[in-house]
Amino acid sequence: MLQYEPKAPYVRNRDSAFTVMMDVVIALLPLYFMAFYFYGLRALMLGLASVAAAVVSDFVCILLEGKKPYFRDISSVVTGMMLPLMMSAATPYYVVVSASVFAVVFVKHVFGGVGQSAFNPAAAGFAFAVACWPVQVFSYPAPFSSLEPFGTISAGLSSGPAWNLFQGGVPANDILDLLLGRFLGPMGLTNILVLATCLFYLLFRGAISWQAPAAFFGIMVLAMLLFPRIPESGPMSLVYEATTGMWVFGGIFMLNEPGTLPKRSSSRLAYGALAAVFTILFQRFGRAEQTFAFALLLTNVFSFTLDRYSERLLRRLRRVYLATRTKLSEKKSAQRA
Amino acid sequence: MQQEQNSVKKNLRKELDLIFVKNPVWVTGLALAPAVVGSFTVKNGVGLSLVFGMVTIPVLVVSSFLGMLPKKVPQYARTAICAVVAALMLIPARLLAGGIAPNLFDSLGMYFSVVALNTVWIVRAPLCQEKKPQWALWEGVCQTVGFSICVLVVSALREWLAYGTFGGNSTVLSVKFPAVAYAFAGFITVGVTAAVLRWCVDRSRDVVASVRRQQKKWRTQR
Amino acid sequence: MSGNFTRGIILEQRKEPALRRKLRTFLNANYAGMLFESDLPYDGAALSGKQIIEIARLARIVDERDGLFLHEKLEKARRMNVKVVVGDAIDDEPYVSSQLNPLLFLKKEAGGGLRLAAKAVGNPKIYFAIYKNLSDLDLKTKLPKDIDGVEIRRIHGRYPAEFRTMDDFDSHGPAVLIGVCSLIHLYRAVYEHRIQSTCFVTVAGICVANPTNLEVSIGMTPTQLFERCGLAEEPGYVVIGGSMTGAICEDPDSYLVGTMSRAVLALRDEEKKRRYQCIGCGRCAEVCPENLTPFYINRYIELGKYETLSFYDIHRCIGCGTCSYICPSKIDIAENIKLAKIEMKRRRHEKEGD
Numbered sequence: 078m079l080q081y082e083p084k085a086p087y088v089r090n091r092d093s094a095f096t097v098m099m100d101v102v103i104a105l106l107p108l109y110f111m112a113f114y115f116y117g118l119r120a121l122m123l124g125l126a127s128v129a130a131a132v133v134s135d136f137v138c139i140l141l142e143g144k145k146p147y148f149r150d151i152s153s154v155v156t157g158m159m160l161p162l163m164m165s166a167a168t169p170y171y172v173v174v175s176a177s178v179f180a181v182v183f184v185k186h187v188f189g190g191v192g193q194s195a196f197n198p199a200a201a202g203f204a205f206a207v208a209c210w211p212v213q214v215f216s217y218p219a220p221f222s223s224l225e226p227f228g229t230i231s232a233g234l235s236s237g238p239a240w241n242l243f244q245g246g247v248p249a250n251d252i253l254d255l256l257l258g259r260f261l262g263p264m265g266l267t268n269i270l271v272l273a274t275c276l277f278y279l280l281f282r283g284a285i286s287w288q289a290p291a292a293f294f295g296i297m298v299l300a301m302l303l304f305p306r307i308p309e310s311g312p313m314s315l316v317y318e319a320t321t322g323m324w325v326f327g328g329i330f331m332l333n334e335p336g337t338l339p340k341r342s343s344s345r346l347a348y349g350a351l352a353a354v355f356t357i358l359f360q361r362f363g364r365a366e367q368t369f370a371f372a373l374l375l376t377n378v379f380s381f382t383l384d385r386y387s388e389r390l391l392r393r394l395r396r397v398y399l400a401t402r403t404k405l406s407e408k409k410s411a412q413r414a
Numbered sequence: 415m416q417q418e419q420n421s422v423k424k425n426l427r428k429e430l431d432l433i434f435v436k437n438p439v440w441v442t443g444l445a446l447a448p449a450v451v452g453s454f455t456v457k458n459g460v461g462l463s464l465v466f467g468m469v470t471i472p473v474l475v476v477s478s479f480l481g482m483l484p485k486k487v488p489q490y491a492r493t494a495i496c497a498v499v500a501a502l503m504l505i506p507a508r509l510l511a512g513g514i515a516p517n518l519f520d521s522l523g524m525y526f527s528v529v530a531l532n533t534v535w536i537v538r539a540p541l542c543q544e545k546k547p548q549w550a551l552w553e554g555v556c557q558t559v560g561f562s563i564c565v566l567v568v569s570a571l572r573e574w575l576a577y578g579t580f581g582g583n584s585t586v587l588s589v590k591f592p593a594v595a596y597a598f599a600g601f602i603t604v605g606v607t608a609a610v611l612r613w614c615v616d617r618s619r620d621v622v623a624s625v626r627r628q629q630k631k632w633r634t635q636r
Numbered sequence: 637m638s639g640n641f642t643r644g645i646i647l648e649q650r651k652e653p654a655l656r657r658k659l660r661t662f663l664n665a666n667y668a669g670m671l672f673e674s675d676l677p678y679d680g681a682a683l684s685g686k687q688i689i690e691i692a693r694l695a696r697i698v699d700e701r702d703g704l705f706l707h708e709k710l711e712k713a714r715r716m717n718v719k720v721v722v723g724d725a726i727d728d729e730p731y732v733s734s735q736l737n738p739l740l741f742l743k744k745e746a747g748g749g750l751r752l753a754a755k756a757v758g759n760p761k762i763y764f765a766i767y768k769n770l771s772d773l774d775l776k777t778k779l780p781k782d783i784d785g786v787e788i789r790r791i792h793g794r795y796p797a798e799f800r801t802m803d804d805f806d807s808h809g810p811a812v813l814i815g816v817c818s819l820i821h822l823y824r825a826v827y828e829h830r831i832q833s834t835c836f837v838t839v840a841g842i843c844v845a846n847p848t849n850l851e852v853s854i855g856m857t858p859t860q861l862f863e864r865c866g867l868a869e870e871p872g873y874v875v876i877g878g879s880m881t882g883a884i885c886e887d888p889d890s891y892l893v894g895t896m897s898r899a900v901l902a903l904r905d906e907e908k909k910r911r912y913q914c915i916g917c918g919r920c921a922e923v924c925p926e927n928l929t930p931f932y933i934n935r936y937i938e939l940g941k942y943e944t945l946s947f948y949d950i951h952r953c954i955g956c957g958t959c960s961y962i963c964p965s966k967i968d969i970a971e972n973i974k975l976a977k978i979e980m981k982r983r984r985h986e987k988e989g990d
Contacts, residue, residue: 083873084971086880086957087903088647088730094912094964150912171589183602192916208593286922340918340931388929392949395927405806 092283095149100284101330102151104275105158108265108326111258115220116166120264122226123161126170130177131157138186152191153181159199159330162265163323163370164206165217167230172210176202192336196377200331200370207365215240215366217261236366237261238321243366247307248317255320263367266326269319276329285333288342292349293328300357324356327369337377343390344383351383352376425549432556435615438534439564440608445532449565450600452525456581459569461511461518463562465529468507469500470561471554473535474542478550481543489540496539500530534561568603644794644925645958647730647880654840654847655733656777659741662864663834664853670831680752680826685714688756688826695825697832698895700735700815701798706822709814713757719809721757723750723764723786725816728797729878731840732899735816736766737849738836739783742820747784749819752826761808763789764816767797795880796925796956817895835895837861841902843871858888858900871902879903880957912965920959920969926952930959930969937976942983945976953977 112120135153139146160180161173180202188194206214216234224230238248238260250260258268266272279285298315305314319325332338332352339348355372363371436442439449445466453459473496480492504527511518511526519526534557542550574580576594578587593599672694676687683691693707701724713721723746725735739746746764754762764783768790782788791797791804805811821832835854840847845866852861858874874885876897885891885900893900920930926949933948950973959969 082884083905084884084960084968085882086961086970087875087882087901088650088879088961089966090645090962090964092964093966094915097915097917097964147912152915175589175591187605191913193913205593208596209591286918335918336916338916338918340916340921340929342922384929384932388932388948391927391929392947395949395952402803 093149095151097284097335098151098155100279100282101155102158104279104284105155105162105265105330107271107275108162108268109158111268111271112162112166112264115258115267116218116222116264117224118226119224120161120166123164123166123168123170123173123264124158127161127173127177128154128157130174131160131181134178134181135186138182142186142190150191153185156180156185156198156202160202160206163199163203163263163326163367164214165234166224166264167216167218167232167234168206168213170227172206172213175209176206179205194336195380196374197331197334197337199334200327200373200377203370204374207367207370211365217263219261220259220267235261238317239366242307242317242321245307247309248321252316255316258320260321262321263323266323267320269325272325272329279329279333285329286338286342286345288345289332289338289349289352290328292346293332293353294349296350296353297324297328297356300353304357306361322360322369323367324369327356327373328352331370331373337380339380339384339387341384341387341391344380344387347383347387348376348380351379426552429549429553429556432553433560433563434611437560437564437611438557439561439604440611444534444537445529445561446604448525448529448532449561449568450604451597452522452529453565453569453572453600454576454595455521455573455579456566456569457515457518458522459562459565460514461522462525462529462565462569463558464510464514465504465507465526466532466534466561466565467554467558468510469503469530470532470535470557471551472503473500473539474550474554474557475547477535477539477542478545478547481545492543493536493539496535497531500535504530564604564607567607568600571603571607572599642793642800642925643923643927644796644956645923645961647728647795647961650730650840651727651733651736652777654731654838654849655737655740657737657848659737659836659849659851661834661851662853662856662861663851664856670833671829672825672831674829676829678827678829680748680755680823683752683755683826685756685758688752688822689714691825691829692756692822695821695829695831697818697821697825699818700835700895700898701813703896706814706818709812710753710756713812716810718757718812719760720805720811721750721754721760721762722789722801722805722811722813723762723816723819724798724801724813726765726767726791726798726801728767728795729880729899731847731879731901732838734836734838734849734898737838738820738851739764739766739816740777740779743784745820745823746816747786748827749816749821749823750786750814752822753814753819757812762786763805765789765791765801765804765813768792794925796954796958799925799954799956832895835893835897837893837897838899839865839901840899841871841875843867843869843902843904852893854894855892858885858891858893861893861900862888862902867902869904872904875899875901875903880961881955911967914965914967917964919962919964923958923962925956925958926954928952930973933976934967934969934972937972942976942980945980950977950980 109121109124131153136146157177160176161168164173180198184196184198184201185194215236217237218224218230218232218234222232224232238250238255239262241248254260256269260267276290280287301315301318302311305311307314307317309317332349339345352373355375356369359368359372432438438444439446448462452462476499477492477496480495508519538553542553570580572594574585574587575591578584578590674691674694676683676691689707689710692710697706699706699709725739727733727736750762750764754760764786766779766788780788789804791801793800801813802811817836824830833854834851836849836851838849839861844862845868848865850861850864874888875882876885876891877883878899879901882899914934916931918931924930928949933945933950936944953973955970955974957970960967960971963969
């Protein structure tokens with residue numbers, strides 16, 4: 078009669094891993110919409126190619142591991158969707174496909190699969206693409222220029238405001254253009270207002286927790302206000318950096334990847350702060366114009382250590398809590414007696 | 415006489431395992447640093463194997479002679495003598511490397527000298543002190559063959575993927591992955607090839623076992 | 637006062653319609669009206685505290701939440717000089733209302749029983765405790781402010797609430813929680829010299845046609861109870877106990893329902909559950925009421941490394957099942973922890989045995 082014996086508890090939450098990952102997919106769709114609006118069909122085709130490559134390599138790896146493939150496990154779809162958004166819309170197909178395959182095979186499956194990976198697969202895939210083909214990843218077409226969906230691009234490619242900031246100069250773009258995303262930059266990361274909406278959607282759906290993004294964005298904003306790296310005032314520098322940098326997207330989608338994020342609130346706060354510190358250091362002393370992925374890979378290393386330290390702290394707190402409770406109740410009973 | 419011949423064959427056969435089944439880099443993980451970082455072109459791979467051979471074989475033979483020293487000589491002194499021998503062997507290695515290709519020494523950089531103090535002889539030298547010199551020599555040869563195969567395979571793969579060339583001659587490869595020349599890809603390549611080797615060894619063991627089972631069945635049937 | 641910011645989860649209570657329905661009896665003819673022999677009077681006012689405890693012993697009353705004999709509990713409370721006696725009607729698990737429903741429908745007996753227990757202990761303050769977070773109850777059943785003159789204290793906070801209840805009464809001094817059903821049996825024991833031969837269970841679940849609270853004779857089988865209440869469809873599995881902490885009944889035809897059963901549930905899985913791998917979301921650590929980190933405990937159990945488990949304070953786990961409830965990958969974390977504790981004990985005994 079029973080196909081498998083269920084174990085206590087016999088009521089379960091309605092959310093499943095599928096709905097959690099679906100929330101992230103839904104949050105990424107508006108970014109693809111923006112990419113389509115700016116760059117046309119090629120953006121969607123790149124996304125499709127990346128997702129297809131991720132899903133196929135995921136499938137092959139699962140078969141090689143001897144497990145049964147489960148189509149509701151869409152973590153590879155999430156990785157595949159995130160990768161092209163960080164790159165230029167004119168990137169050749171082989172770049173996104175190989176970054177996708179590298180991320181899924183060598184960063185996700187080699188370490189054990191979903192939730193077991195030590196590093197964020199999307200960040201590692203992007204890092205691989207930057208290490209292999211920095212020119213292709215960082216040459217952007219102008220928004221609203223017509224791009225061929227397949228084959229070589231005939232539109233002119235150049236570097237955007239992020240390159241100006243990297244060199245230490247002030248971008249020449251209009252502030253309104255920057256805020257609305259109408260400048261040369263990665264395919265899906267340019268519009269900061271859409272990104273903010275995605276952040277609130279994820280927060281209210283409960284797909285991400287508030288501690289890591291709060292610490293990360295808090296320290297980044299403070300650093301940009303107080304120590305700008307370009308000769309501009311604090312708030313202006315913040316506007317330039319936030320609209321052109323990859324770290325806003327990273328702080329929302331890549332920082333909170335469930336497998337690599339620490340599990341306790343205190344360690345999440347420390348993790349977000351550490352990620353911010355590393356991002357700022359990479360911005361000052363790094364050798365590429367978009368360096369959040371590298372900073373994130375470095376922070377991922379500390380995730381387990383932070384959890385260990387917070388566990389030690391919590392052990393002490395639990396014992397203190399128990400000791401004070403018994404002491405208080407003993408004191409009260411002594412008073413009454 | 416027959417027994418002696420059998421033991422000779424056994425000793426010869428035992429060390430042959432070092433080439434694949436107990437490969438020093440792929441299976442035991444010794445001498446990883448030069449094998450991973452230095453092997454991004456075939457020329458480099460050849461150079462690494464050369465230096466490895468020219469250093470390890472003499473050191474193992476010397477340590478076998480060191481086994482004849484009185485017991486009072488402490489182990490660290492014996493290892494120090496081996497290290498001096500290894501360092502001295504770098505000189506002819508350098509000359510030979512210059513003869514093979516002009517900039518081999520420069521492209522290998524520091525890993526040319528790191529190979530001199532590789533973990534293979536550091537681990538095996540104390541054990542070779544119990545052996546006779548000819549067996550130490552044979553072990554050194556087998557270790558070198560194993561190391562060379564590993565390094566040549568890995569460096570061929572990496573050069574092909576990163577630059578599209580093989581030994582300096584370009585081949586057909588539409589997409590090149592320049593990052594494969596970096597160290598992280600070296601680790602990944604060594605790991606993947608080690609997994610492939612493990613799979614091949616397991617499959618060959620299965621084949622050998624099934625053949626033996628079949629032979630036993632025929633023998634009992636007769 | 638443990639407030640609304642406690643850790644844990646908010647559960648859909650699913651207590652209707654069983655809670656609203658009148659308590660019904662379903663007895664075996666053999667067991668009805670078993671009495672014990674005693675010379676003591678049939679009046680609570682005439683008895684002393686020690687005599688009440690003696691009656692509890694003769695009637696063999698068992699507290700339904702912790703399985704202790706009532707007379708032992710009262711004796712210990714008397715020795716420890718407790719200042720508060722609380723009638724426990726906290727049914728914080730979904731479907732279960734086998735303490736709350738008798739409290740609402742047998743008011744005189746519950747109040748009288750609580751007063752008798754208080755007299756046995758030394759006349760401290762008395763309260764009834766009912767769980768506050770009953771989300772869908774406010775529509776159908778109105779909970780009164782007091783039962784038979786005894787004040788009702790609402791316990792705030794999320795599930796699990798039972799283990800936190802003592803904190804609410806800490807301000808008055810040491811307290812003892814006694815289950816309401818055993819208080820009802822105490823009242824009957826004093827006024828009618830009745831041995832406890834019945835227990836209160838909730839028969840509920842998706843597959844039950846008429847969920848009800850029943851007073852059943854001890855020793856009836858779940859199949860008989862389902863015949864009494866009617867099954868709307870074939871159940872996938874039968875659960876004895878609470879829906880969060882209960883156990884599966886392997887053989888409903890021969891299992892004997894007792895005082896600790898509390899609920900007999902006929903359930904069916906609403907959707908085909910296939911388990912995912914742990915995605916590392918950390919929700920389990922966010923909801924654990926004891927502030928443990930079930931993620932790491934589960935990970936080390938899967939890896940078989942039992943030595944690190946005591947670093948993660950596995951022995952403080954109260955088995956509430958909150959982590960398994962919230963897990964989006966539907967991993968049975970609470971079950972794994974329970975089995976791991978048994979395995980650790982076995983290994984410790986093995987090591988000491990050598």
